[in-house]
Amino acid sequence: MISSLRGKVELLGADWAVVGVGGIGYKVFMSTATLSQIQNASEVKLFTHLQVREDALTLYGFTTFEELGIFETMLDVSGIGAKLALGLLSAFRAGDLATIIATGNVDMLCTVPGVGKKTAARIVLELKDKISKNWAATPLGTAGxxxxxxxxxxxxxxxxxxxxxxxxxxxxxxxxxxxxxxxxxxxxxxxxx
Missing domain, CATH: 1.10.8 (Helicase, Ruva Protein; domain 3)
Structure with a gap:
């Protein structure tokens, strides 16, 4: 399991970067927020999630452990894939997304392309309690x-x-x-x- 990478950004794409580590270039998919943070860095450290599929190994990277945590939490929702989870993290910072889910704001989630009312409601239903409990470091418990x-x-x-x-x-x-x-x-x- 690859849990983090430290290396030099060699290439940037629309939703990915190639990070060179010890002579090997890892293609890492990221949110637009993460890409903007690393684009001018000489060296980056990314927390990563490795998705293993029958036909591919896909690596997702995040500059904060908080962002990785909410990404992995989003993947627990049925019907939410990595692409949609990255889309949500591109639209909102991790803490903001946690607040939106914890407050049950379906309309706010629907502003993200690819998220309809049913998907947003499922995200809130399945994650509201988990987000409120696991993200206690942010002021979510009192949001109403x-x-x-x-x-x-x-x-x-x-x-x-x-x-x-x-x-x-x-x-x-x-x-x-x-x-x-x-x-x-x-x-x-x-x-x-």
């Missing part, structure tokens, strides 16, 4: 329906899903705020209020 409503309002105002999720994550969790106050604070955090 109101946070999902804040996400929906922010995206309807034109903010990207990732921007909206970051704004919700930064809201104070120890204060009982009305929906209107949460939206105002989120907009202020985004520079729009």
């Amino acid at each position: 329906a109101a946070d999902g409503e804040v996400l929906a309002v922010l995206t309807s105002l034109g903010y990207t899903g990732a921007e909206a999720a970051r704004a919700v994550v930064n809201l104070p969790k120890d204060v009982d705020l009305s929906l209107e106050d949460k939206i105002k604070m989120a907009l202020a955090g985004l520079g729009g209020g």
